[in-house]
Amino acid sequence: MRATLMYGAGDVRVENVPDPVIQEPTDAVVRVLQSCVCGSDLWPYGSMPASGQGRRMGHEFLGVVEDTGSDVPGLRRGDVVVAPFVWADNTCDFCAEGLHTSCRHGGQWGHDLDGGQGEAVRVPQAQGTLVKLPVGEDSALLPSLLTLSDVFCTGHHAAVKADVGPRTTVTVIGDGAVGLSAVLAAKRLGAERILLMGRHKDRTDLGREFGATDVVAERGEEGIEKVRELTGGDGTHTVLECVGTKPALEMAFGVARDGGVVSRVGAPQYEEGPIGFGVLMRNLTLTGGVAPARAYIEELMRDILDGTIQPGRVFDRTVSLDEVPDGYRAMADREALKVLVRP
């Protein structure tokens, strides 16, 4: 079959790889209907050292079950399923607590295993990992359901860890697909007010449609001042940091109200962060983390199926599998917000 490999920064190729087959009784093989490129894929796309051995790419996909091992009682050939971006047994103590990203038998797609940006995937722990979707292969809801793999669940996780609710004011930092998903998630959880910090008008416009009440284009100290000005000097109860850089984190602490929460879901591009005396004196909490998407899929799926939310609107370009390298380029150049792949 064909699949995407990354050989180094800027070097993405679509090549022939072995067809996936059942290896363990707990495996399934899924033919990919839709997958996508993640903002986090852009970090290695920008900096990965060149290597003769390609790394399989893609951790967001939905598709059709083609085959199952002997220990996957809940799925059968032909089922339409979505996969969270980390596989998990959904039975261990961490999974029972909703922390599927720390599953005792879990793991990540890609690298030496199949990734989502290909024609098919061998899925370990298929019974626990895959969630059956009550739609057909040609459903118009598939792009929104695909966001349950990662991006919408990641925005939701930021909001959940920050305990966003009806009496919460929220600042979302970042107008990428995760930031916009965080806006939609905060709105869905009833946030009183949502300030979106971002500089790309087409994106912040979608943010407004998703529920942002204010848009702040300024950054750094100016951005902090602007948010404080809009909030009577205090900042917001919660800040959802959806970028991952140190300046974004510094801004997050700067716009948080005393006693508030900074919840981060952007992959940190830093080893150390600004959590010194001032953060302690103001009783700020830093939370967030890699999203246990599997824990959220059923709940969020309902709102997609009944049309309440349309998180798939973050996709503004669709490519074929052969066009994936150009999809990476378009996202890296900020031509595209998020690229959908139809193998």
Add this chain to the structure above:
Amino acid sequence: MRATLMYGAGDVRVENVPDPVIQEPTDAVVRVLQSCVCGSDLWPYGSMPASGQGRRMGHEFLGVVEDTGSDVPGLRRGDVVVAPFVWADNTCDFCAEGLHTSCRHGGQWGHDLDGGQGEAVRVPQAQGTLVKLPVGEDSALLPSLLTLSDVFCTGHHAAVKADVGPRTTVTVIGDGAVGLSAVLAAKRLGAERILLMGRHKDRTDLGREFGATDVVAERGEEGIEKVRELTGGDGTHTVLECVGTKPALEMAFGVARDGGVVSRVGAPQYEEGPIGFGVLMRNLTLTGGVAPARAYIEELMRDILDGTIQPGRVFDRTVSLDEVPDGYRAMADREALKVLVRP
């Protein structure tokens, strides 16, 4: 009157200063019965640049009301009261949320104002700040009630922010007075298991009496391994970091269970801390902060008055006001755990 001033590292003096008098209608003047030296006083004691102008010291005290302004309806001359280590109006929105350390009319003792390590203190916002104690001036409970000023409330705050409860396993880092207070607070909140990390046997012995189920004397990587060994490899749900150094914080993240909480109350001796990719992947939360002692006094006082807890056991030396400089020395040299001052 006589009061304590610090002129630089290692240079603590007891000198004559002006007697406090009512300056605002919201003031009270309190004659100090007992005060103490705080672990946080040791930071300037170790590093404060020499200065010709002394800094008034002490932020923990209880005493007797000597005089009140016209706008302190709840207190009268002769009342025995305890003061939290930050004064607050107890009426603003932050105070209403229990975050008295961010009070819109609050402030800190000492520096250019009166501190607790003296014969008397002018108390701003006295109505909101002071809590009346239903005991006499000679009560044997005074040392335990004095810990409500700061040290026991600080340990309690660490546990509260970490949401310690009956199903929580806890690691407490640090066997100083705050660490031991955190042990007692975690026990009081019903923690299932409390691992105390500390190297001073006399202190960890008191920690065991306060509720520690295990003591870990190792530090750094060895300490992390030991805690993991004791917890089936996983670490504990919560970690109460009661030291304030970067190695202590690194250890805290190292012994936290995935999805867990590091709650810190030690004054950070660092500007940046280790909150990179690994912390995100493990969904660890960093919380804690300077304790809003005022929010906790009434609740904790009850358990002291009825004898359930004796947080005053952290005091292992008593000095007169003139002996305060030697009290600092004894704490800095770790001869004394926490020094009580009787002016």
